[in-house]
Amino acid sequence: MNESSPMNCSKTGSIPPSCRAGVPAQAPDRSPGTESRRLKFWMAVAVLASSMVVGCEPSEPGGTKTPAPSAGDEKTKDKGDGTATSGTDGRFQFVDRTAESGVAFQYQNGEESGYFSILESLGGGLAPIDFDRDGFDDVCLAGGGKYRDKEILPAPTGLFRRTADWKWMDVSSTSGVTSNSFYSHGIARTDFDGDGFPDFLVTGYGGIELFHNQGDGTFRKLDSSCGLTDSKWSSSAAWGDLNGDQIPDLYVAHYVNWSWENDPFCKGGPENGREICPPRSYEGLKDVLYLSRGDGTFEDATVSMGLSEAGKGLGVLLSDIDLDGDNDIYVTNDTVSNFLYENTGTGTLNDVSVTSGACLSASGVPDGSMGVELFDYNLDERPDLWVVNYERETNALYQSSGNLIFRHVSQRVGISAIGGMYVGWGTVAQDFDRDGDEDVFVSNGHVIRYPQDAPLNQVPLMLENQNGKRFQNLAESTGPWFRQPHMGRGAITSDFDLDGDMDLAVQHTNQPAIMLANNSPAEKDWIAIRLIGNTSSREPVGAIVRTKGDRPQMRLVKGGGSFGSSQPEYFLIAADAGADAVTVNIQWPSGKSDTGISIPVKRHATIVEGPADAASRVIAEFK
Numbered sequence: 337m338n339e340s341s342p343m344n345c346s347k348t349g350s351i352p353p354s355c356r357a358g359v360p361a362q363a364p365d366r367s368p369g370t371e372s373r374r375l376k377f378w379m380a381v382a383v384l385a386s387s388m389v390v391g392c393e394p395s396e397p398g399g400t401k402t403p404a405p406s407a408g409d410e411k412t413k414d415k416g417d418g419t420a421t422s423g424t425d426g427r428f429q430f431v432d433r434t435a436e437s438g439v440a441f442q443y444q445n446g447e448e449s450g451y452f453s454i455l456e457s458l459g460g461g462l463a464p465i466d467f468d469r470d471g472f473d474d475v476c477l478a479g480g481g482k483y484r485d486k487e488i489l490p491a492p493t494g495l496f497r498r499t500a501d502w503k504w505m506d507v508s509s510t511s512g513v514t515s516n517s518f519y520s521h522g523i524a525r526t527d528f529d530g531d532g533f534p535d536f537l538v539t540g541y542g543g544i545e546l547f548h549n550q551g552d553g554t555f556r557k558l559d560s561s562c563g564l565t566d567s568k569w570s571s572s573a574a575w576g577d578l579n580g581d582q583i584p585d586l587y588v589a590h591y592v593n594w595s596w597e598n599d600p601f602c603k604g605g606p607e608n609g610r611e612i613c614p615p616r617s618y619e620g621l622k623d624v625l626y627l628s629r630g631d632g633t634f635e636d637a638t639v640s641m642g643l644s645e646a647g648k649g650l651g652v653l654l655s656d657i658d659l660d661g662d663n664d665i666y667v668t669n670d671t672v673s674n675f676l677y678e679n680t681g682t683g684t685l686n687d688v689s690v691t692s693g694a695c696l697s698a699s700g701v702p703d704g705s706m707g708v709e710l711f712d713y714n715l716d717e718r719p720d721l722w723v724v725n726y727e728r729e730t731n732a733l734y735q736s737s738g739n740l741i742f743r744h745v746s747q748r749v750g751i752s753a754i755g756g757m758y759v760g761w762g763t764v765a766q767d768f769d770r771d772g773d774e775d776v777f778v779s780n781g782h783v784i785r786y787p788q789d790a791p792l793n794q795v796p797l798m799l800e801n802q803n804g805k806r807f808q809n810l811a812e813s814t815g816p817w818f819r820q821p822h823m824g825r826g827a828i829t830s831d832f833d834l835d836g837d838m839d840l841a842v843q844h845t846n847q848p849a850i851m852l853a854n855n856s857p858a859e860k861d862w863i864a865i866r867l868i869g870n871t872s873s874r875e876p877v878g879a880i881v882r883t884k885g886d887r888p889q890m891r892l893v894k895g896g897g898s899f900g901s902s903q904p905e906y907f908l909i910a911a912d913a914g915a916d917a918v919t920v921n922i923q924w925p926s927g928k929s930d931t932g933i934s935i936p937v938k939r940h941a942t943i944v945e946g947p948a949d950a951a952s953r954v955i956a957e958f959k
Contacts, residue, residue, distance in 0.1 A: 426813035427800050428768055428775075430840060430852040437851045438504045439475060441494040443825065445845050446482035446519075452610050454594050454618070455488070455519065455541055457783035458571060458650070459761065459845040461826030461900025463523040465495075465534050467511075467549055471940075472498040473830045475841060476536055477849055478900060481519030486596050490516035493523075493538060493547075501833055502853065512554045518542030522826075522900030526575035526584045529632055530874045537586065539570035539900065544588055563634035566624050569594065574896025576654035576663040576877035578641070579683050582926055583628045584873050585637075587896075589649030589667055590621035605786040612784045615670045615704070620646035623667065623675075642685045648672055651708040654895035656878040657719055658740045661927060663878045663895075666694075668705035668723055678740055694721050694734040694742035703729045707763035707827075707899040711774045712890045713749075714804035717882065719892060724760025724778050727790040731760055731778070733807075750806040754797065757790045759783060762827025762898045766838040770858040770910045772887040773801040779824030779842050793821035796842075815852075823847050826901040831908065834940055836862045838908055843901075859910070861937035863918045866906035867893060870945040871926040875905060878925040885912040885919075911937045922952070 445456040460478035467474050475498075479491035492514035496504035508514050520540035527534050533549035544566050547555040558564070569591045575584040592615055604611025625641050626634040651668035658664060658678065665685065667675040674695040677685040689695040697703050704726030713720050718736035725731055730752045734742035746752050762779040769775065780794035796818055798811040811818040826843040833839070833853065840852040869876035877895040882888065891907040911918050916937060922930040924945050930952045935941045939956065946952040 426815075427810050427856070428798055428814040429855045429857070430815045430817065431855050432815070432817045432850060433502050433853045434848065434851045437502050438506065439496045439841075439849060439851050440506070441477050441496070441849045442847065443478065443843050443845055443849070444480040444482055444491045446480070446488075447846065449483040450610075451483060451486075452612050452785060453599055454592065454613055454615070455569075457612050458521050458591070459781070459823070459825030459900075460520060460843050461522045461572070461762065461898065461902075462828055462841060462843050462849070463525040463536060463902035464828055464830040464841075464904045465525045465536060465902075466905065467495070467534055467555075468497060468553060469533060470498075472834065473832055473904065474498050475504060475851075476513070476523050476525070477843060478520040478523050478538060478540070478826070479516065480521075480845075481541070488519050488541065490518050490520060490540075492516055493520065498832070502851075507553070510554070512556060513547055515557050516540075517545060521570070522572045523902060524573040524575060524586075524896060525902040526895070527874045528575065528584050528586075528628065530583070532874070534875070534905075536902075537573055537575075539573050539588065541569045543567045544570055544573065558632075562632065563629075563636070564626060565636070566626075568621050568624070571650050572652050572896060572900045574652045574654045574665075575875075576895035577873050577925060578625070578654075578663055578665075578679060578685075579627055579637075580662065580681065581628075581630065582869070582872050583630045584875070584877070584895075585628050586626040586634065587652055587654060587665055587667075588624045588626070589652045590623050590647075591615075591650065591670070592618035592620055592648055594618055604784065611786055614784075615648050618648075620648040620669070620672060622646045623649055623652075641683070642687070643677075644675055644687050644689075647675060649675075650706045651723075651897070651899050653708045653710055653897040654877055655710050655719070655892045656880060656925075657710065657721075657736075658738075659719070659880065661878075661923075661925070663925070664740070666708055666710070666721060668708045669702070670704050670706070670726075671702055673702045674705055674723065676740065688740050692740050692742055693744065694740075697725075697729065697732065698744040698747065703732065705732075706759075706761045707778070707897075709763050709765045709776070709897055710892060710894055711765035713765075713774065713801060715773060715888060715890075716804075717888060717890050719890070722763065722765065722776060724758075724763045727759050727782075727787070728756040730756065731758075750808060751799075754799075754809050758794055758797065759790065760797075761825045762842060762901060764827055764829040764840070764898055766829045767908060767910055768798075768838060768854060769800070769856050770837060770860050770862055770908075772860065772889060772910045773804055775799055775801045776807065777827060777829070777840060779822070779827045781823035781825060781845065791821060793823055795819065795821050796824055817850065817852060822850075826899050828898060828901050828904070830904045831864060831906075831940075834864075836864065836908070836938060838904075860913055861911040861915070862908055863911065863920075863935045863937060864906050864908045864940045865891075865920065865935065866940070866942045867922070867924075868942060868944045869924065869926070871928065871948070872924045872945055876925050876945070880923040881907070881909070882921045882923075883909060883918055884921075885915070887912070906940070928952075 464473040477494040522539035602613040647669040778797040
């Protein structure tokens with residue numbers, strides 16, 4: 337095992353006020369010989385901050401779009417089972433650009449050793465992370481692990497720095513992110529100390545590890561003196577303020593109590609050989625919650641905040657689910673009821689799982705739940721929950737009725753028609769075709785060696801949102817990669833080329849990760865918004881952006897989500913047809929509101945939270 341890099345987190349000190357200012361503040365000088373590089377960076381930031389007029393195009397457009405189909409083109413046709421046949425054009429068009437991107441990475445699960453333990457079934461996630469703050473998203477990926485005899489060895493984390501249009505460079509070793517101590521699953525990004533440079537947490541079998549961005553292109557792994565002492569099997573994690581001090585706290589989802597001492601033999605396959613045991617063979621583990629002290633250290637608040645007893649957690653998402661100004665928590669569990677925690681605003685959580693209607697299947701039994709997403713599918717300005725599940729189970733769309741009450745509507749909106757031949761993992765909601773409503777992507781792949789009811793490798797889903805009334809699976813007409821089966825796991829979305837639409841990246845198990853460019857015909861113009869908190873957390877999880885117009889839209893800043901993955905720091909909003917600008921209203925986690933902010937179309941705008949008695953600032957481009 338690799339040893340942790342020493343660092344006394346208690347000496348970090350309180351977060352200086354300058355760290356919470358509008359544009360990224362200079363990180364403390366933590367490493368000699370880097371001052372000249374920082375100076376160049378901050379000179380560039382100064383130039384950006386002085387440009388307060390929204391009006392410049394992105395410096396590196398991402399190439400041409402697929403032309404919109406003409407009236408005479410062959411259209412995709414519904415086959416009657418929630419899927420569509422492939423025509424000469426598709427509603428969505430994604431192009432595999434992995435080979436040219438330089439993102440050459442493969443999650444390892446160690447199955448070549450022949451143990452076939454449940455540890456190998458989960459796979460890994462990834463995160464978009466602009467760690468060098470050049471305005472373009474870099475990519476961080478969990479590596480997994482392998483075995484030597486019965487010793488569990490870590491596989492290194494991958495970090496790829498974006499260098500040009502659809503080009504990334506492998507900086508994993510030089511950046512210091514490969515010093516993993518355990519078999520990993522998830523990547524949870526945040527700026528935990530508010531210094532302007534995003535950090536990330538790795539989850540896995542053996543604990544959690546926090547990598548602190550040094551601001552000079554490198555990361556330093558923090559040791560347990562920070563207070564992050566969790567050593568249980570963690571799957572996913574999410575950051576967001578939970579106690580109202582506007583500093584990111586941490587929720588860690590735990591899975592089951594597997595160990596070499598608790599490794600039963602389960603039969604499977606044509607010769608009744610060893611099969612991966614199901615989660616029902618094990619007891620679940622209680623999740624853990626850490627509150628930040630604001631000085632770089634954390635305290636375990638699992639008991640004081642009121643977490644429920646053991647689940648079998650695989651996914652977690654933090655956001656203001658009930659729109660009352662604080663962050664709530666949703667956790668997907670495998671074969672036991674999912675959790676929904678209401679933030680009471682008084683320093684505790686209220687478990688409303690049973691009464692919410694959002695934690696069981698339509699028939700009232702637990703599903704095998706993995707990935708999770710939160711979005712307003714029907715444009716009623718209430719956040720709805722989306723959960724992807726195991727084979728022979730329906731992926732669950734829980735429509736919000738307000739006040740943390742939900743209805744299972746998968747049958748009504750066409751989700752059930754897609755069928756149960758999938759095991760869903762990573763999932764993201766985005767307006768991929770820019771028509772004003774958010775569509776859904778799902779990566780699929782089995783968890784056992786000898787499945788009987790569904791294939792081992794599985795095709796993904798691309799669900800078109802049809803005006804908030806129904807969803808149709810258009811994966812077959814979306815591109816060649818979508819027609820091929822994969823061992824899919826974590827998935828993220830990002831506008832990697834800053835061309836105004838959201839692209840995809842997907843982790844697989846024992847198969848290369850994939851980078852997919854969105855070339856879909858787009859109906860409307862767009863804006864993209866990144867929020868920077870000032871009084872609120874710098875990455876303001878729980879913030880809400882609303883638009884008015886032909887089709888009101890709502891976007892939420894979320895922590896966690898998908899499976900073992902992180903949300904982008906910004907979101908895309910479609911403009912009204914023919915509009916020159918989009919007007920947005922913002923509700924910040926601090927309680928501050930901004931109304932009537934106008935963003936010209938085709939702009940990547942950064943909005944920096946202002947003081948309570950002043951307007952927030954708009955900076956023209958992410959860069």
